[in-house]
Amino acid sequence: MKKILILATDGVSLRNFLFTDFLKQGKLQGHDIIYWNHTNYPIAENYNCKELELPSSKNHPLSDLYHNAKKQIELGLSYRNSENEIYLKYIFPGKISDFKSFVKQFLIKFFKIRYNSAKGVLKINKKVAQLERSTQAYREAKLQLQEHQPDFVFCTNQRIIKAIAPLLAAQDLGIPTATFIFSWDNLPKATMVVMADYYFVWSAHMKKELISYYPHINENQIKIVGTPQFQPHYSHSIKSRKDFFSAYELDCGKKYICFSGDDITTSPNDPYYLEDLAKSVIELNKKGCALGIIFRRCPVDFSDRFDNVLQTYKDVIRVIDPLWRKYGTTWQTIMPTPEDMGLLANISKHAILVVNVGSSMVFDFAIHNNPCAYLNYDTIEKNDESWTIKKIYKYIHFQSMPNDEQVFWVNHKNDFERVILDVLESNNMTFANEWFAKINAYPTNASEQIFRQIEKIIDQ
Numbered sequence: 001m002k003k004i005l006i007l008a009t010d011g012v013s014l015r016n017f018l019f020t021d022f023l024k025q026g027k028l029q030g031h032d033i034i035y036w037n038h039t040n041y042p043i044a045e046n047y048n049c050k051e052l053e054l055p056s057s058k059n060h061p062l063s064d065l066y067h068n069a070k071k072q073i074e075l076g077l078s079y080r081n082s083e084n085e086i087y088l089k090y091i092f093p094g095k096i097s098d099f100k101s102f103v104k105q106f107l108i109k110f111f112k113i114r115y116n117s118a119k120g121v122l123k124i125n126k127k128v129a130q131l132e133r134s135t136q137a138y139r140e141a142k143l144q145l146q147e148h149q150p151d152f153v154f155c156t157n158q159r160i161i162k163a164i165a166p167l168l169a170a171q172d173l174g175i176p177t178a179t180f181i182f183s184w185d186n187l188p189k190a191t192m193v194v195m196a197d198y199y200f201v202w203s204a205h206m207k208k209e210l211i212s213y214y215p216h217i218n219e220n221q222i223k224i225v226g227t228p229q230f231q232p233h234y235s236h237s238i239k240s241r242k243d244f245f246s247a248y249e250l251d252c253g254k255k256y257i258c259f260s261g262d263d264i265t266t267s268p269n270d271p272y273y274l275e276d277l278a279k280s281v282i283e284l285n286k287k288g289c290a291l292g293i294i295f296r297r298c299p300v301d302f303s304d305r306f307d308n309v310l311q312t313y314k315d316v317i318r319v320i321d322p323l324w325r326k327y328g329t330t331w332q333t334i335m336p337t338p339e340d341m342g343l344l345a346n347i348s349k350h351a352i353l354v355v356n357v358g359s360s361m362v363f364d365f366a367i368h369n370n371p372c373a374y375l376n377y378d379t380i381e382k383n384d385e386s387w388t389i390k391k392i393y394k395y396i397h398f399q400s401m402p403n404d405e406q407v408f409w410v411n412h413k414n415d416f417e418r419v420i421l422d423v424l425e426s427n428n429m430t431f432a433n434e435w436f437a438k439i440n441a442y443p444t445n446a447s448e449q450i451f452r453q454i455e456k457i458i459d460q
Helices: 011-017 020-026 063-082 087-089 099-116 119-133 136-148 162-171 204-213 227-234 242-247 270-286 307-312 338-350 361-367 389-396 395-401 413-426 433-439 446-459
Strands: 003-006 032-039 050-053 152-155 177-180 198-201 221-225 254-261 291-296 316-319 353-354 371-375 408-410
Touching: 003 136, 003 162, 011 020, 011 307, 020 446, 032 242, 032 307, 063 087, 063 099, 063 119, 063 162, 063 242, 087 371, 119 446, 136 408, 152 162, 162 177, 177 446, 198 204, 198 316, 198 446, 204 221, 204 227, 204 433, 227 338, 227 361, 242 307, 242 338, 254 270, 254 307, 254 338, 254 361, 270 291, 270 413, 291 338, 338 361, 353 361, 353 413, 361 371, 395 433, 408 413
Parallel strands: 003 032, 003 152, 032 050, 152 177, 177 198, 198 221, 254 291, 254 353, 291 316, 353 371, 371 408
Antiparallel strands: none
16 A cells, blocks of 8 residues: 655645545555645545645745746746747736835846846756755655655645645655646746656646756656546536536526636636627527526636626526635635536536637537637727737647637627527537647546556656
């Protein structure tokens, strides 16, 4: 029996590695699974498993500043290597509101100038490791590891700075470590914060990206395992259409289109897009169609920006909010739930189309052979003059799309009717199955693949 410590750092960790079949698969393979918990979610209280609370000691105050500089350096290197300006769009300048923030921004700029090269990035990694080894967080994590003596430490999120000290402590004790690249768009954004012995990725495509952005990582350190994120779509939690419609008071005589909201930064004009869709649905219903809209907001968007549209078009829009819960006072403590993963799977199964701005829900729907329509026009009533839809699909992760036919494109609000009619009549149907296969190598058995790779690493 191998003792495996699962470092759970945030809601993403819980979604992928607690609310799926991951724990069950680990137990089936005979492993002793312990969740090293750094979230506010009571894991052992809700699941039949072992839990070890990660001490909440602070990182070294300079570590975050070094990583801010490192991110800007890496994005600058990507820009210079590719001459693609979109890399610079991933840089968000820090705000200066007082003397403390001024000093922070000054230091970030200083570090950026001093270490502005590929070799400089490696020096930053070493510097941060040195700083973190001096912290109470490192010492406490090391004591826990010495007490529990795991065979392996698996970090579930590569971009959490709190994970640096625990992984360093494990490595210094000779315990093998791995980190999971949790999202399809993370690598181009320079989000690699932790350094591990091994890196678990979704696909050959992501492996190629990792080698490109981090050439100091050896190919044999990278393991292709898929992602557990989509596994609930293949479970028995999918309800019948009748039961799902009954549970959420949907009209069985209608076919529903899901409008999936983005966060306010990604798509500040979402309310206008939702209104354009609602108007098109009303016009199509006048022509004999029987349509409705399911509105699923972004789980961390609690703004009132949709209120007017939802009230005006309440006859055609049914709001089904994500089933996330708050376990603290900040937005970082808003956590997904197993129930929400089932809800998302059922919406993806029973809605005939999802409409959004560049969301990964294209893959959720593709699993059920349902299409996605990407919004690709600027609204007249722009509420943020610095924002334009034209930059969204220039982001690097969209280059993984095999061709433009993986989704429908709504290039003007008048396109809604054509797209919806194509879906209703099964004309020019387009599913993102090819794209999904490229992105995720093991859609149904990622958990099994992860434990298989962990076993190989431990036994070598």
